[in-house]
Amino acid sequence: MKILVLGSAAGGGFPQWNCACPGCRRARTGDPLARPRTQSSLAVTADGERWLLLNASPDLRAQIQANPAMHPADGRGVRHSPIAAAVLTNADIDHVAGLLSLRESQPFALYATPRVHRVLAGNSVFQVLNPDLVPRRGVALGEPFRPADAAGAPLGLEVEAFAVPGKVALYLEDEAAGPGFGSVPEDTVALRVADPAAGTAFYYVPGCAALPPWLADRLYGAPLVLFDGTTWTEDEMQRTGTGTKTAQRMGHMCMSGPDGSIAAFAGLGIGRKVFIHINNTNPVLLEDSPERRAAEAAGWTVAHDGMELSL
Numbered sequence: 001m002k003i004l005v006l007g008s009a010a011g012g013g014f015p016q017w018n019c020a021c022p023g024c025r026r027a028r029t030g031d032p033l034a035r036p037r038t039q040s041s042l043a044v045t046a047d048g049e050r051w052l053l054l055n056a057s058p059d060l061r062a063q064i065q066a067n068p069a070m071h072p073a074d075g076r077g078v079r080h081s082p083i084a085a086a087v088l089t090n091a092d093i094d095h096v097a098g099l100l101s102l103r104e105s106q107p108f109a110l111y112a113t114p115r116v117h118r119v120l121a122g123n124s125v126f127q128v129l130n131p132d133l134v135p136r137r138g139v140a141l142g143e144p145f146r147p148a149d150a151a152g153a154p155l156g157l158e159v160e161a162f163a164v165p166g167k168v169a170l171y172l173e174d175e176a177a178g179p180g181f182g183s184v185p186e187d188t189v190a191l192r193v194a195d196p197a198a199g200t201a202f203y204y205v206p207g208c209a210a211l212p213p214w215l216a217d218r219l220y221g222a223p224l225v226l227f228d229g230t231t232w233t234e235d236e237m238q239r240t241g242t243g244t245k246t247a248q249r250m251g252h253m254c255m256s257g258p259d260g261s262i263a264a265f266a267g268l269g270i271g272r273k274v275f276i277h278i279n280n281t282n283p284v285l286l287e288d289s290p291e292r293r294a295a296e297a298a299g300w301t302v303a304h305d306g307m308e309l310s311l
Contacts, residue, residue, distance in 0.1 A: 003310065044157065109137055144158050208252070221270065
């Protein structure tokens with residue numbers, strides 16, 4: 001199984017278009033230690049030819065162009081794409097907006113929970129994906145499924161979606177609903193992706209607000225986990241002057257501190273730990289920062305666009 005990181009940043013990318021924080025300024029000047037990143041999305045394949053998207057980043061068109069594995073194959077006619085299906089983990093803008101770049105009458109299957117499918121159905125702009133060509137297939141939490149292309153041909157992978165701590169997408173928040181803003185379990189989903197033939201699997205958790213014991217037990221001993229790396233500290237947005245919300249208020253778990261993900265993952269025996277969905281304010285994006293050194297010393301890798309992983 002091959003895994004390709006199409007995009008590794010959180011919403012807005014790095015540098016963010018309207019941000020002049022120190023990291024964004026360095027990235028904008030071409031500093032090699034502040035490598036630019038697009039908004040997060042993965043592609044996975046079991047056979048090297050047909051790929052499953054995990055989320056559809058707003059930057060998807062540029063990501064396809066930047067990665068030859070995503071290009072139309074020679075000898076397959078004037079219209080072809082190796083993208084056979086997509087799975088959405090939530091309805092966040094940075095995970096669904098890229099669907100609009102896949103509207104040129106190209107067949108692929110779209111997998112999501114009923115909650116996410118209802119959100120897409122409620123916005124007519126997503127009808128540019130002709131349902132006759134792009135079948136919408138439901139995903140039930142906790143029930144593994146074998147994704148297939150639009151014609152029903154299996155991709156050789158098995159996926160299980162399961163709820164993790166988090167919250168509803170910002171644009172769907174309902175303040176009248178109370179502290180959870182109307183969140184339901186389907187609003188923040190992680191994925192276990194397996195290649196049954198090879199006996200390998202990994203976890204993709206791009207958004208997560210906490211690591212309760214049951215989730216730590218589930219991830220224990222995994223060969224690979226790609227985990228939410230949005231912020232370094234809980235109050236990062238406030239301290240940098242780029243926002244007013246804490247990491248928890250945004251539905252994310254910060255990296256550092258006694259309640260952060262670095263401490264929570266210590267001792268879980270995970271083969272490879274990779275931070276993904278990293279906000280432009282997070283200093284781990286800077287390869288010469290003490291925060292990057294601390295993360296790497298704790299056994300973490302910071303994802304970058306174009307990173308290739310295999311199991």
